[in-house]
Amino acid sequence: MKYRMEIAVAAIIIIFAAVFLVQDAAIRASGEEAWGGADGEAAALIEASGYEPWTESFWVPPSGEIESLLFALQAAIGAVIIGYIFGYWHGSRKTA
Amino acid sequence: MHIMEGFLPSPWWEIWFLVSLPFIVIGLYQLDRLVKEKREALPLLAVAGAFVFVLSSLKLPSFNGSCSHPTGTGLGGILFGPCIAAVLGLIVLIFQAVFLAHGGITTLGANVFSMGIAGPAVAYLIYKAGTRAGANTYATVFLAAALADLVTYVVTSIQLALAFPAATGFFEAFSAFAAIFAVTQVPLAIVEGAVIALVFKYIVQLKPEILTRLNLLSESTVKKLQEAAA
Numbered sequence: 013m014k015y016r017m018e019i020a021v022a023a024i025i026i027i028f029a030a031v032f033l034v035q036d037a038a039i040r041a042s043g044e045e046a047w048g049g050a051d052g053e054a055a056a057l058i059e060a061s062g063y064e065p066w067t068e069s070f071w072v073p074p075s076g077e078i079e080s081l082l083f084a085l086q087a088a089i090g091a092v093i094i095g096y097i098f099g100y101w102h103g104s105r106k107t108a
Numbered sequence: 109m110h111i112m113e114g115f116l117p118s119p120w121w122e123i124w125f126l127v128s129l130p131f132i133v134i135g136l137y138q139l140d141r142l143v144k145e146k147r148e149a150l151p152l153l154a155v156a157g158a159f160v161f162v163l164s165s166l167k168l169p170s171f172n173g174s175c176s177h178p179t180g181t182g183l184g185g186i187l188f189g190p191c192i193a194a195v196l197g198l199i200v201l202i203f204q205a206v207f208l209a210h211g212g213i214t215t216l217g218a219n220v221f222s223m224g225i226a227g228p229a230v231a232y233l234i235y236k237a238g239t240r241a242g243a244n245t246y247a248t249v250f251l252a253a254a255l256a257d258l259v260t261y262v263v264t265s266i267q268l269a270l271a272f273p274a275a276t277g278f279f280e281a282f283s284a285f286a287a288i289f290a291v292t293q294v295p296l297a298i299v300e301g302a303v304i305a306l307v308f309k310y311i312v313q314l315k316p317e318i319l320t321r322l323n324l325l326s327e328s329t330v331k332k333l334q335e336a337a338a
Binding site: 018020021025028031039044047048049052053057065066069070072073087089091092093097 | 285
């Protein structure tokens with residue numbers, strides 16, 4: 013079948029999203045806060061042992077909005093490149 | 109997997125810089141040769157780099173209530189080997205360390221090693237072994253990319269456990285970090301493997317001649333894969 017792989021990938025992503033929704037509902041019901049970053053959790057674990065980071069980032073995005081802007085920008089740069097090149101290949105195959 | 113700025117004490121951050129450096133140097137040399145001898149592969153290189161940009165910016169919710177991100181470096185590892193993938197990883201990690209305070213300059217060596225070298229090396233070896241054994245190409249790519257993602261986080265856990273063995277010893281520390289990083293990563297690794305396998309299918313359909321030129325697929329395999337998708 014032509015789209016067998018696309019369907020399989022879509023199914024994996026849907027299962028992934030469904031697992032998240034179920035877990036999220038359970039976590040909300042228990043009243044806990046969740047879905048923080050794993051990087052931050054590891055840092056908290058290290059700091060709990062009494063370690064003080066010996067240096068800090070010289071620039072930190074001033075707010076969550078600015079941070080998500082920059083993350084979105086990062087994804088957009090990548091997506092533009094992927095789209096451009098696949099589109100170029102697709103077009104040159106059609107005209108060849 | 110980002111070890112945050114300042115979270116690796118001396119001598120560990122220096123050690124990981126030294127470990128990563130040769131891979132970067134070899135990677136730059138290989139890139140130079142690629143540009144000179146196989147120019148037609150450059151768009152594919154850009155795609156591999158762009159994938160790291162996209163996937164490593166997506167922080168996805170995972171098991172047990174925390175968020176983490178895929179790495180995307182498995183694709184570069186499969187296509188160009190771990191040294192070139194290390195250079196791609198380095199570019200993204202510098203971007204994130206400078207503009208996002210995500211990761212850090214002092215921890216760059218350690219982060220490049222886990223995301224740019226260890227993961228892609230695993231992807232590269234699995235892909236080579238899989239094609240040699242004649243396994244299904246897309247299943248091999250799935251496994252290679254998924255394990256590259258997972259190994260990246262296992263390596264981060266090892267790096268942190270080495271630097272912070274605590275009173276209880278390395279293995280206790282490792283299991284504590286692995287519980288945060290590696291376990292969380294399993295579902296993300298599966299999604300990443302699936303997405304990269306799909307992208308590989310599109311490359312086979314649109315530009316198989318680059319894959320044969322890079323000795324990644326034989327022409328007969330390409331034909332078989334294209335017929336199966338027709």
